[in-house]
Amino acid sequence: MTQIRPSHVSGEFIALMALLMCMVALCIDAVLPALGPMAADLNVGASNNIQLVVSTVFAGMAVGQLIYGFLADAKGRKTSIYLGIAIFLCGTLVALWADTLEMMLLGRFLQGIGAAGPRTITLAIIRDQYKGDQMARVLSLVMTVFILSPVVAPLIGQGVMWLFGWREIFIFLLVLAVISGVWFWLRQPETLAVEDRVQFSVGETVKSLSSMLQARAAVYYVLALGFIFGAFIGFINSVQPVMQGIYQMGSMFPALFATLTVSFAGASYLNSRLVMRFGAQRLALMAALSVAGLSFIMLLLSWILQGVPPLWLLMIYLWCTLFFVGLQFGNLNAMAMEPFGRIAGVASAIIGNVSTMLAVVFGTVVGQLFNGTVLPLVTGFTLLALGAAFFIHKANSIQLVSASSR
Known part of the structure; x- marks a missing residue:
């Protein structure tokens, strides 16, 4: 080296x-x-x-x-x-x-x-x-x-x-x-020294992909990551038409967006402490269920208010929701990567590709459903967070069974 x-x-x-x-x-x-x-x-x-x-x-x-x-x-x-x-x-x-x-x-x-x-x-x-x-x-x-x-x-x-x-x-x-x-x-x-470089091989890549597919818990974590990332892309797609279209925030939109991203950033920072107390598996599941629960309540309130809740209520909801979304990214990535130390580079590339492509599909659908209300955005958070929670639970169950059988 x-x-x-x-x-x-x-x-x-x-x-x-x-x-x-x-x-x-x-x-x-x-x-x-x-x-x-x-x-x-x-x-x-x-x-x-x-x-x-x-x-x-x-x-x-x-x-x-x-x-x-x-x-x-x-x-x-x-x-x-x-x-x-x-x-x-x-x-x-x-x-x-x-x-x-x-x-x-x-x-x-x-x-x-x-x-x-x-x-x-x-x-x-x-x-x-x-x-x-x-x-x-x-x-x-x-x-x-x-x-x-x-x-x-x-x-x-x-x-x-x-x-x-x-x-x-x-x-x-x-x-x-x-x-x-x-x-x-x-x-x-x-x-990276020349002697440490690894030549690309189709055979080795197929072998690495096959070993990744056999790690079922990791596959479920990747799917969960795609779902929650999809909810985030749906938010990015929808936030401008919601803020500037529905609420007529105009030039105030960047400042409002900044306050929301501070919540996301704060969660990423706090996660390093919280994960040591609760564990990555438990924390990721708790955060996904929190997003789903908050979003379901907000969906009911928004439906009662004909799809346009007061801006202050929407901001509080988004601030809390993005905080719990921010708790999941690092944990899900880490748990998906954990079994693949020997092929970390290839695994990172494939995990990033699969989760991002899933997220693009989900996030684009959420954005394209925008109809002058916040209902598509909140529905997207609800359903995609439930999907993420389901796959996290499946992965956690597999790992629990595996640990108990040792």
Whole structure:
């Protein structure tokens, strides 16, 4: 092993890794305030179709995770990052010049494929260079910035729109990608030695996939992750038409969105403490049932109020719901990955691909059902959280039986 292991943690390294990871959140959330003007300029017929601008990024990320999961182990970390940034730049240019919805969706899909590279490989770079407590410290610092990026992204998008227009948001993303790419090229060395690289093999991949399918508990956790992630994408698809369409929040939308993402970020932070007390299995199931229970109550109240509850009530509901959603992502990912230490790279790529593709389908359906009320959004949270709870329970039961038979 000849990986470079620095003796100390550089502030510049933290900033660079955080910037590369934040490209995903900025790409998705910075355009949310622009969906209305974008739909008008692109002559989008059905109003719900503009939500596909969000969904296609996630679909691209699902495809990209498979590409980079194999490429990074075979060709090195820097090659994978360069490819991701190059694809992201191409997608951003297509989106910038788009004059139809179809062209915009192509650009966004390419952005998703590209952004998956920096998002995925930065974790591998950190793992290459640090270990133990030092690695945990680096990851916590980088993830803190990453978690907070959805808070500021819509505010940045709104600010760019105020000063220029919605297309200039893509110029901002273009400049950001160029800066991060040049910075990475100049300052970050390769962290995977040539002798440690693993050549891609179709046979080994099929063998790895077969072993993953035999781990039934892990499969159920992946399905649960897809369901709860689908609820989250349904929220991302619906939040702009709900806030700006139903409640006429206009330029206040980014600030309201920021308050909701703070809840999600806070849950991710608290999970590291709560999981030590309750355990990942119990905590994930409790959180999924909490989302389902809160959403069912909110669904009844919304139905009584003809689908449009007071904004304060909706905000409290979303704040609480996103908190419990945030408790599930890390735990479900960890439990799905647990049996696959020997094939961690391939397993991570496949788990990310399958769960994200499921989530894109579910989240797109929720968004497309928007009808001028909050009922589709709340129904989506209710049903998808119940689905997640069902699969978590199935997985927990399998592991309980397995543990008792030892």
